[in-house]
Amino acid sequence: MTAMPDKQISELKVLISENDISKKVKNLAENIEKVFPENEEIYVICVLKGSVMFCVDLVKHFSHNIQMEFIRISSYGHETKSTNNLQAIDLTLPNLHNKNVLIVEDIIDTGLTARFLTDLFKIKHSPKQLIFVSLLNKKCARQVDIEPDFYGFEIDDKFVVGYGLDYKGFYRNLPYIGYFPDSKSSEKIS
Numbered sequence: 001m002t003a004m005p006d007k008q009i010s011e012l013k014v015l016i017s018e019n020d021i022s023k024k025v026k027n028l029a030e031n032i033e034k035v036f037p038e039n040e041e042i043y044v045i046c047v048l049k050g051s052v053m054f055c056v057d058l059v060k061h062f063s064h065n066i067q068m069e070f071i072r073i074s075s076y077g078h079e080t081k082s083t084n085n086l087q088a089i090d091l092t093l094p095n096l097h098n099k100n101v102l103i104v105e106d107i108i109d110t111g112l113t114a115r116f117l118t119d120l121f122k123i124k125h126s127p128k129q130l131i132f133v134s135l136l137n138k139k140c141a142r143q144v145d146i147e148p149d150f151y152g153f154e155i156d157d158k159f160v161v162g163y164g165l166d167y168k169g170f171y172r173n174l175p176y177i178g179y180f181p182d183s184k185s186s187e188k189i190s
């Protein structure tokens, strides 16, 4: 039997349009590039799966030489909310000691993932420069004291999908960011 999402696309409301995302991504790329030395390469770390769309669009605007790396984080347990049981489950990275590193995330909610990643990279790799960018920032949901160096949009405590973000694995392919009007962030499924 084919799996179907239990929330229908017709219920979705657009929160951020494709056009607004595209303008913001270009603008973010321009600003991010300024913090890295001109003739040095940047190691761009795409945090799967949610940041895949954002990351590939972002790097298209870079004029630096870049290397792209992909990591996956799992937050396990039976929680549907954020948990601090975080673990890097696919972390095959080159030696990033003394390199320029850009971590690309889809959304910062409680901040637990951002804190985990930042600590992990600082401790394990001691990069020359570590910059963290998130497309979305739910400042109101923060549980740990952390802010990205760059973010695209601040949003309310809504559960959002699209442009890489999923609901039970669905809707990552939408070109815009949407939300289900009756849902709260606590419905997050990891």
Ligand code: 5GP
Pocket (backbone or CB within 6 Å): 050, 082, 105, 106, 107, 108, 109, 110, 111, 112, 113, 114, 158, 159, 160, 161, 165, 166, 167, 185, 188
């Ligand atoms: P945090 O650790 O900051 O609570 O959560 C980070 C991760 O939770 C994100 O990378 C994302 O995978 C997931 N997440 C948080 N909020 C949302 C949301 O509104 N929608 C979706 N689809 N995922 C979310």
